[in-house]
Amino acid sequence: MEPLTSYFAVSVILLGIGIYGLTTKRNAIRILFSIELIYNAANLNIIAFARLSNPPIVTGQVIVLFTIALAAMEASVGLAIVMLVSRLNVDIDLRKLTRLRG
Numbered sequence: 001m002e003p004l005t006s007y008f009a010v011s012v013i014l015l016g017i018g019i020y021g022l023t024t025k026r027n028a029i030r031i032l033f034s035i036e037l038i039y040n041a042a043n044l045n046i047i048a049f050a051r052l053s054n055p056p057i058v059t060g061q062v063i064v065l066f067t068i069a070l071a072a073m074e075a076s077v078g079l080a081i082v083m084l085v086s087r088l089n090v091d092i093d094l095r096k097l098t099r100l101r102g
Helices: 003-024 028-052 059-088
Strands: none
Touching: 003 028, 028 059
């Protein structure tokens, strides 16, 4: 098995788990985790291409660092919204949530 193929196999598994979580789960925290898995699958692909290119380029690592920063910001804002919703409602099921009151 080539090294690039193994990176892609792990990336496809992560992407599949993330998409499964997005489509089937109703809990807001699980949906945030699924989005993080999709980000990690994309980051793994970018790092694999950057590492195995000839000559190796640093642009892939820089893009991944920006993506990690974006994922951290998304997670912090998403968790803040989930905490606000959990204070207002008992359940954080997204299908039962109809509106946010300030």
